[in-house]
Amino acid sequence: MFDRLINPGSIAVIGASHNPQKIGYVVLKNLVSHGYRGEVYPVNPKGGEILGYKVYANVEDIPPVDLSVITLPAELTVKVFEDVAKKSKFIIPIAGGFGETGKEGKEREKKILEIAKKYNARIIGPNTVGIYIPSTGVNTALVVPERSRFPGDGDIAFITQSGALGLLTMDSVAMYNVGFSAFINLGNRIDVNENELLEFFGSDERSKVVIMYIESFRDGREFMRIAREVTRKKPIVVLKAGRTKRGGRAASLHTGALGGSDAVADGAFKQCGVIRAYDEVELVDYARALAYGKPIHGDRVAVVTSAGGVGVVTTDYIESQERGIGMKMAELSEETKRRIKEEVVPFASVENPVDMTAQASDEDYDGVLEALNSDPNVDAILVYALFQTPLISERLVDIITRWHREGDKPIVVGTIGSEFAMRMLARFEENKVPAYPSIERAVKALRVLRDRGEILRRLGE
Amino acid sequence: MFDRLINPGSIAVIGASHNPQKIGYVVLKNLVSHGYRGEVYPVNPKGGEILGYKVYANVEDIPPVDLSVITLPAELTVKVFEDVAKKSKFIIPIAGGFGETGKEGKEREKKILEIAKKYNARIIGPNTVGIYIPSTGVNTALVVPERSRFPGDGDIAFITQSGALGLLTMDSVAMYNVGFSAFINLGNRIDVNENELLEFFGSDERSKVVIMYIESFRDGREFMRIAREVTRKKPIVVLKAGRTKRGGRAASLHTGALGGSDAVADGAFKQCGVIRAYDEVELVDYARALAYGKPIHGDRVAVVTSAGGVGVVTTDYIESQERGIGMKMAELSEETKRRIKEEVVPFASVENPVDMTAQASDEDYDGVLEALNSDPNVDAILVYALFQTPLISERLVDIITRWHREGDKPIVVGTIGSEFAMRMLARFEENKVPAYPSIERAVKALRVLRDRGEILRRLGE
Numbered sequence: 001m002f003d004r005l006i007n008p009g010s011i012a013v014i015g016a017s018h019n020p021q022k023i024g025y026v027v028l029k030n031l032v033s034h035g036y037r038g039e040v041y042p043v044n045p046k047g048g049e050i051l052g053y054k055v056y057a058n059v060e061d062i063p064p065v066d067l068s069v070i071t072l073p074a075e076l077t078v079k080v081f082e083d084v085a086k087k088s089k090f091i092i093p094i095a096g097g098f099g100e101t102g103k104e105g106k107e108r109e110k111k112i113l114e115i116a117k118k119y120n121a122r123i124i125g126p127n128t129v130g131i132y133i134p135s136t137g138v139n140t141a142l143v144v145p146e147r148s149r150f151p152g153d154g155d156i157a158f159i160t161q162s163g164a165l166g167l168l169t170m171d172s173v174a175m176y177n178v179g180f181s182a183f184i185n186l187g188n189r190i191d192v193n194e195n196e197l198l199e200f201f202g203s204d205e206r207s208k209v210v211i212m213y214i215e216s217f218r219d220g221r222e223f224m225r226i227a228r229e230v231t232r233k234k235p236i237v238v239l240k241a242g243r244t245k246r247g248g249r250a251a252s253l254h255t256g257a258l259g260g261s262d263a264v265a266d267g268a269f270k271q272c273g274v275i276r277a278y279d280e281v282e283l284v285d286y287a288r289a290l291a292y293g294k295p296i297h298g299d300r301v302a303v304v305t306s307a308g309g310v311g312v313v314t315t316d317y318i319e320s321q322e323r324g325i326g327m328k329m330a331e332l333s334e335e336t337k338r339r340i341k342e343e344v345v346p347f348a349s350v351e352n353p354v355d356m357t358a359q360a361s362d363e364d365y366d367g368v369l370e371a372l373n374s375d376p377n378v379d380a381i382l383v384y385a386l387f388q389t390p391l392i393s394e395r396l397v398d399i400i401t402r403w404h405r406e407g408d409k410p411i412v413v414g415t416i417g418s419e420f421a422m423r424m425l426a427r428f429e430e431n432k433v434p435a436y437p438s439i440e441r442a443v444k445a446l447r448v449l450r451d452r453g454e455i456l457r458r459l460g461e
Numbered sequence: 462m463f464d465r466l467i468n469p470g471s472i473a474v475i476g477a478s479h480n481p482q483k484i485g486y487v488v489l490k491n492l493v494s495h496g497y498r499g500e501v502y503p504v505n506p507k508g509g510e511i512l513g514y515k516v517y518a519n520v521e522d523i524p525p526v527d528l529s530v531i532t533l534p535a536e537l538t539v540k541v542f543e544d545v546a547k548k549s550k551f552i553i554p555i556a557g558g559f560g561e562t563g564k565e566g567k568e569r570e571k572k573i574l575e576i577a578k579k580y581n582a583r584i585i586g587p588n589t590v591g592i593y594i595p596s597t598g599v600n601t602a603l604v605v606p607e608r609s610r611f612p613g614d615g616d617i618a619f620i621t622q623s624g625a626l627g628l629l630t631m632d633s634v635a636m637y638n639v640g641f642s643a644f645i646n647l648g649n650r651i652d653v654n655e656n657e658l659l660e661f662f663g664s665d666e667r668s669k670v671v672i673m674y675i676e677s678f679r680d681g682r683e684f685m686r687i688a689r690e691v692t693r694k695k696p697i698v699v700l701k702a703g704r705t706k707r708g709g710r711a712a713s714l715h716t717g718a719l720g721g722s723d724a725v726a727d728g729a730f731k732q733c734g735v736i737r738a739y740d741e742v743e744l745v746d747y748a749r750a751l752a753y754g755k756p757i758h759g760d761r762v763a764v765v766t767s768a769g770g771v772g773v774v775t776t777d778y779i780e781s782q783e784r785g786i787g788m789k790m791a792e793l794s795e796e797t798k799r800r801i802k803e804e805v806v807p808f809a810s811v812e813n814p815v816d817m818t819a820q821a822s823d824e825d826y827d828g829v830l831e832a833l834n835s836d837p838n839v840d841a842i843l844v845y846a847l848f849q850t851p852l853i854s855e856r857l858v859d860i861i862t863r864w865h866r867e868g869d870k871p872i873v874v875g876t877i878g879s880e881f882a883m884r885m886l887a888r889f890e891e892n893k894v895p896a897y898p899s900i901e902r903a904v905k906a907l908r909v910l911r912d913r914g915e916i917l918r919r920l921g922e
Contacts, residue, residue: 096818142819147881148849162770164819168847168877172898175879215773241770246790247777253810254769278784279774279901280877308715309623309702312676313740316708323739329707349714357557358603358625386629388609416629416741418636420608437633440740 002192002200005090005124006182007136008066009038014059014084015072016042016050023094024071025050027140034150036137041065059083066090069130069140074098074108077126081112085119092140093126099188100127109190116191128187129163132170134180135206141185143167154179155208155291155432156284157201159194161186161215162241162254169213169280176422177429178284181207193218195226202230208291211237211283215251224272231273232459235290235452239277240265273455275448282444285436289445292432294410295453298379300330301446302372303353305384306360306392310416310439311353314382317443325447329353336375344368361391366399373407380410380449382442385428385435387420397424401431410449414442463653463661466551466585467643468597469527470499475520475545476532477503477511484555485532486511488601495611497598502526520544527551530591530601535559535569538587542573546580553601554587560649561588570651577652589648590624593631595641596667602646604628615640616669616752616893617745618662620655622647622676623702623715630674630741637883638890639745642668654679656687663691669752672698672744676712685733692734693920696751696913700738701726734916736909743905746897750906753893755871756914759840761791762907763833764814766845767821767853771877771900772814775843778904786908790814797836805829822852827860834868841871841910843903846889846896848881858885862892871910875903 011031017024028042028051041062042055049055056062060083068088070077074097084091093112098105109126116123124131130140134153141150141163148167151174160166163185170183181204184197194212201207210230217223227236242251243262269276275290277283301318305311317324329352332340337350344367349355354372356364365383372378381403385396404411413428413435415421421437428435436442472492478485489503489512502523503516510516517523521544529549531538535558545552554573559566570587577584585592591601595614602611602624609628612635621627624646631644642665645658655673662668671691678684688697703712704723730737736751738744762779766772778785790813793801798811805828810816815833817825826844833839842864846857865872874889874896876882882898889896895910897903 142851143849144851147878149879160770162768162773164768164847164849165770165774167849168768168771171849171878172882173879213770215770239774241773241777244777244780244785246780247773250769250773250776250790250812250814253812254773254816279778279899280771281899281901307623307625307629308711309621309626309674309676310629310741312623312702312708312711312715313626313700315711316702316705317740319705319707324705329711351711351714353711355715386625388604388625388628388632390603390605417608417632418610418634421633438740438742440742 002197004066005131006133008090008138010041010063010065011036011038011138012041012043012059012062012065012068012087014043014068014070014080015076016044016055018046018048018050023142026142027069027071028053030139030141031137034137034139059087062087067092070094074105074126078108078111082115085115085121088121090122090124091116092124092128092130094128094130094140096127098126099190109188113190123191124184125187126190128185129167130185132183141167149174152177152179154181156180156287157204157207157210158183159186159197159210160184160213161189162213163187165213165280169284172280173284177426178288189218195219195222198223198230198236199226202226202233207234209235209237209287211287213239213241213283215242215254220268224268227272227274231455235275237275237277237283237286237290238269239279239283273459275451285441285445286448289412289434289448290452293412293434293445293449295456296380296410296446296450297453297457299327299450300377300379301327301382302330302332302375302378303382304356304365304368304372305353306356306358306386306389307384308355308357310384311355313439314443315353317440318446325443327446327450330378333375333377336371339371340368344371358389359391360389362393362395362399365396369400369403369407373403373409378409380412380446382412382414382446384414385424386416387424388417394424397427397431401428401433404433412436412442412445412449414439463658465527466592467594469599471502471524471526472497472499472599473502473504473520473523473526473529473548474532475504475529475541476537477505477516479507479509479511484603487603488530488532489514491600491602492598495598495600520548523548528553531555535566535587539569539572543576546576546582549582551583551585552577553585553589553591555589555591555601557588559587560651570649574651584652585645586648587651589646590628591646593644602628610635613638613640615642617641617748618665618668618671619644620647620658620671621645621674622650623674624648626674626741630745633741634745638887639749650679656680656683659684659691659697660687663687663694668695670696670698670748672748674700674702674744676703676715681729685729688733688735692916696736698736698738698744698747698751699730700740700744734920736912746902746906747909750873750895750909751913754873754895754906754910756917757841757871757907757911758914758918760788760911761838761840762788762843763791763793763836763839764843765817765826765829765833766814767817767819767847767850768845769816769818771845772816774900775904776814778901779907786904788907788911791839794836794838797832800832801829805832819850820852821850823854823856823860826857830861830864830868834864834870839870841873841907843873843875843907845875846885847877848885849878855885858888858892862889862894865894873897873903873906873910875900
C-alpha cells in the first residue's frame with residue numbers, strides 16, 4: 001500500500017529553490033546526497049536548473065509521480081494542491097500553519113484533504129519533517145548536516161508523531177551504526193495515520209520491528225486490532241507520550257493530541273502484545289534487542305564478566321523487583337561449573353555471575369559461553385565485553401557474535417568505556433548483536449526479550 | 462592525613478621490571494606518562510636502568526619515600542614488606558592472592574598489616590588497582606592504554622571497593638571531559654578504609670563531591686557519623702552494590718563483603734544525607750549535577766525546548782511518581798508568558814514546556830532564560846540544547862553557561878545527538894554545567910539537586 005511512498009520511482013519537489021538557505025533547496029539536495037536514484041522533478045515558476053536538475057515552471061508540465069514534496073508555506077501549499085494532487089500518489093506538505101495553529105489552519109487542512117480524496121492521492125502530514133528511507137535514499141527531513149547524522153539502512157521501522165523527537169533519536173544512535181528500514185513523521189496526520197502504517201510495516205519484510213512515538217492514537221480500537229495481528233509476526237514498541245495529566249496537556253499544545261488515561265493505555269498495550277518504552281533511549285534500545293535478539297523463555301539469566309563489581313551491580317538489577325527487572329540469576333548446573341573451572345578458567349569464580357577477572361582472554365570467553373550454552377538451567381546470557389584488560393582483543397566481538405548466531409541461548413552484551421568501547425558497540429551493531437553501553441541498559445534489554453517470549457507464548461496458547 | 466598519598470614527593474616501585482609486559486614496567490610507565498613530577502625509585506635486584514630511571518637493587522638503598530607501590534606477587538610482597546614498610550608512609554600492594562583467596566591469603570594479610578603497624582606505614586589494598594590522581598600524575602592502575610582512557614583533573618573524589626568497576630566508570634566518562642580529583646581503590650581494605658578517606662575528602666578543597674562504590678561497609682555506624690558531618694560541606698553519592706540477597710552473595714564472592722538489609726541501608730543513607738545511585742551511570746551523572754549545579758529548593762521546574770515531543774516526554778518524567786521523579790511543571794507567571802510571547806518568541810508555545818520550535822535562535826534561548834530567571838514561580842530550569850536546527854550555533858553553550866553562572870535558578874541541560882552533540886556535552890562539562898545526553902538522565906539530575914536542597918534544608922533546621 002505504501003510501497004510507492006517508501007520506494008518511489010519519481011519525486012516532484014514543489015517549491016524547489018535556487019537559494020541554498022531555503023528548504024526547497026535543502027530537500028532537493030537531501031535527495032541527491034542520500035543517493036535517491038529515481039526521477040526528480042523540481043518545480044519552480046522561475047525554471048532554470050538546480051543542482052543539475054531541469055526545473056519545471058508548472059506542475060502541469062511534469063509527468064505523474066509517485067511522491068510530491070511541497071516545500072511551500074501553508075497558504076501557497078493550498079493554492080498549488082489541486083495541481084499537485086492530479087499528478088501524485090503521495091503528497092508530503094512540509095509547512096506548518098495548518099491545524100496546529102487554529103481555525104484558519106484547520107480550514108486549510110479540510111481543503112487539501114478534500115482535494116486529495118478527489119484525486120486519490122494520500123497525504124503525509126502536513127506540518128511534518130516527512131520521511132527518510134535509507135535504503136532508497138528518500139529524505140525530506142531538514143536538519144543541519146554538519147551538526148547531525150542520519151542513520152543507515154536497517155531493521156527498524158519508525159513511525160512518529162513528533163518529527164523533531166524522531167530525528168533527534170535517529171541522530172543519537174547513528175554513531176553506533178543503528179539502522180532503520182523507514183522513518184515516517186505523521187505530522188498533523190490528516191490522512192495517513194499510524195494504524196495504516198503499522199499494518200504496512202507489519203507485512204514489510206525489511207522491517208523486523210516497528211517502533212512508534214505517539215502522543216494520541218487516531219483510533220485506539222483499530223490500533224489494538226492491528227497491533228494484535230502485527231505482534232504475531234514482529235514486535236511493536238510504543239513510546240506513548242502525554243501519559244501524565246500535565247504531559248497530556250503539553251501534548252495537546254504540541255500536536256493537538258487528546259490522550260486518555262495511562263492505566264487504560266497500559267492495559268491495552270499489554271493485551272495486544274505491545275511493549276512500552278518511556279523515553280527515546282529505551283525506544284531504540286528495545287527495538288535493537290527485539291530486532292536482533294532471541295525471545296527469552298524463562299527468567300534464569302547467566303552473567304559473564306571480567307569485572308567483579310559489574311557482576312554484583314548486574315545481579316542486583318536482574319533480581320530486584322523495585323529497581324530492576326525481577327528476573328533471576330540462574331543456578332548453574334554442576335557440570336557447567338566443573339567445565340568452566342577445570343577446562344576454561346581455573347582462576348575464575350564459577351558461581352553466577354561468572355567472574356573471569358582481569359586475567360580473562362578471548363578464548364576464556366569462548367569456553368565459558370560454550371559451557372553456558374549447554375546448561376539447561378540457563379534461559380539467557382548477559383555477557384560483558386570489557387576491552388580494557390590485556391588479554392582481551394577485538395576478536396571478542398567475533399566470538400560473542402558467533403555464539404549469538406549459532407548458540408541456542410538468547411545473548412545480550414554489555415560494554416563500558418569511551419571511544420574504543422563505542423567502536424566495538426558499532427561493530428556489534430553491524431553484526432546485529434544487541435549490545436549496550438551500561439549495566440542498566442543491558443539488563444533492561446533482557447527484560448524486553450523476556451516480555452517478547454511471554455507475548456509469543458500467550459499468542460501460541 | 463592522606464596528603465602524602467595524594468601528592469607524594471617520592472614514589473618507590475618495588476618490583477619494577479625491564480619487561481614491558483610486566484606490571485612492574487607498566488606502573489613505572491604510567492607514572493611517567495601521566496606527568497608525575499616527584500622522585501621515582503624503581504627497585505629490582507637486577508639493577509640497571511628502566512625508562513631512564515636508575516634502578517636500585519635493594520629497598521635498603523633508597524631514601525625514605527611517601528609512597529611505595531609493590532608490583533610483586535603475593536608471596537614476594539610479604540617477603541619484601543618489612544624492608545618496604547621501614548621506608549614508606551603509604552604502601553600499595555597490588556597483587557591478588559590475599560584474603561580473597563582463603564586462609565593462606567588471610568595469613569599473608571595479617572603479616573603485612575602487623576608489619577605496617579610496627580613501622581607506622583599505611584596500606585591501601587592489597588588486591589587493588591591502587592590510586593589515580595590526575596592533578597599529581599600518580600597512577601598505579603593497569604589498563605591497556607589503546608583501549609581505554611583516564612579522565613583529567615576535576616571535582617569528583619571517587620572511593621571504590623571494586624577497581625575494575627571504578628576504572629570502567631572513569632573510562633566511560635573521560636570522553637566527555639569529566640574530571641576527578643582522586644580515585645582510590647580500597648581492594649581488600651585491610652588497613653585504609655572508606656571512612657577515613659571520606660573524612661579526608663570531606664575536608665579536601667579540591668573535591669566538590671565524594672562518590673563511593675561499596676559492597677560492604679567496614680563500619681556502618683562510623684560511616685554514618687562521618688557522612689553526617691561531610692554532607693554539611695559537600696554531597697556524597699553512594700552506589701551500594703549487593704543490595705539484593707543474590708547480589709549480596711555475588712559481593713561476598715567478589716570482595717568478601719557481607720551486606721545487611723537494603724531497607725536498613727536505605728534508611729541510614731537518608732538519615733545522614735547520602736544520595737544513592739544504582740549503577741555506574743547514575744553515580745557519575747549525580748556527581749556532576751551535585752558538583753556543578755545549585756541545590757533546588759522547591760519542586761517547580763520550567764522546561765525549555767525546541768522539539769515539542771521532547772517537552773512532552775520530559776513533562777511526563779518530571780510529573781510521574783512511578784516512572785519519573787514526582788516533581789512539578791511550574792505554572793509560569795503571566796508576566797513571564799507575556800515577555801516570552803511579546804518580546805522573544807511570538808511563534809512559540811509559552812505554556813510550560815516552553816516550546817520554541819525549530820525556528821528558535823541562540824538569542825531566543827537567551828531571552829527565554831532571562832524571563833524564566835526572574836519568574837518567582839520557577840524553582841529550576843531544564844533547558845534542552847538541541848543543535849540540529851539551522852538558527853542554533855555553538856554559541857548556545859556560552860549563553861546557557863552564562864545563565865548557569867550568573868542566574869539565580871539552578872539549571873540542568875539536556876541534549877540529544879551523535880558526535881556534534883557529544884562535543885557540545887564536553888564543552889558544557891568544561892564550563893562545569895551539568896549536561897546530559899538523554900531526557901531521563903537530565904530529569905534525574907533535577908531530582909538529585911532537589912534531594913540536595915532537601916538535605917541542606919534539614920541540616921539547617
